[in-house]
Amino acid sequence: MSAAHQPIRVLLVDPTLPVRELLHEYLRGRGMVVTAVGTVAAARVAWTVERYDVVICEIALPDGEAAQVFTQFREYGCGLLATAASLSVPTAIATLQAGAEDVLLKPLRVRDVYDAVRGAAARGRVRERERLARGILISAARCQSLPEATALRAILVAEAALFAEDPVLHDACTRVVAIAEQQHR
Numbered sequence: 001m002s003a004a005h006q007p008i009r010v011l012l013v014d015p016t017l018p019v020r021e022l023l024h025e026y027l028r029g030r031g032m033v034v035t036a037v038g039t040v041a042a043a044r045v046a047w048t049v050e051r052y053d054v055v056i057c058e059i060a061l062p063d064g065e066a067a068q069v070f071t072q073f074r075e076y077g078c079g080l081l082a083t084a085a086s087l088s089v090p091t092a093i094a095t096l097q098a099g100a101e102d103v104l105l106k107p108l109r110v111r112d113v114y115d116a117v118r119g120a121a122a123r124g125r126v127r128e129r130e131r132l133a134r135g136i137l138i139s140a141a142r143c144q145s146l147p148e149a150t151a152l153r154a155i156l157v158a159e160a161a162l163f164a165e166d167p168v169l170h171d172a173c174t175r176v177v178a179i180a181e182q183q184h185r
Contacts, residue, residue: 023036
């Protein structure tokens, strides 16, 4: 199954149960896999169980702020969306600096949330492909043996679904790995 056809995995962090339930059901009904929690601590626990394509987080949580969640999770390349009932300029700036791609104001329109999640997931897949390709290209350039080149080939095969959306990038990585394999035969 290509990355484009895998369900989008969403971590929803909102302290308000009716909001969590509404978004959970709406997004799940559109084919997404949704984990809904109400606190920063619960979000951290959920993250240890599964990695997510998108994190949607209310700015003000009972045990912290969205910026804490975003700062921790942005290194994984997932899409980060914030929600807020009200928003001051300093809070908006801090949230965006922590890695949020967008801030959605409440009351939320579920279709807007759905569109934002799809966009954030797509951008995340692009970031992940680019990160993987960069790693493969750097590793191929540093390759010192045939077993290393063979391991790079195995990574390309294992991550073929991720590259399905960008065959040009996949072909470039494949050519560089082939050159590394030829140099060490």
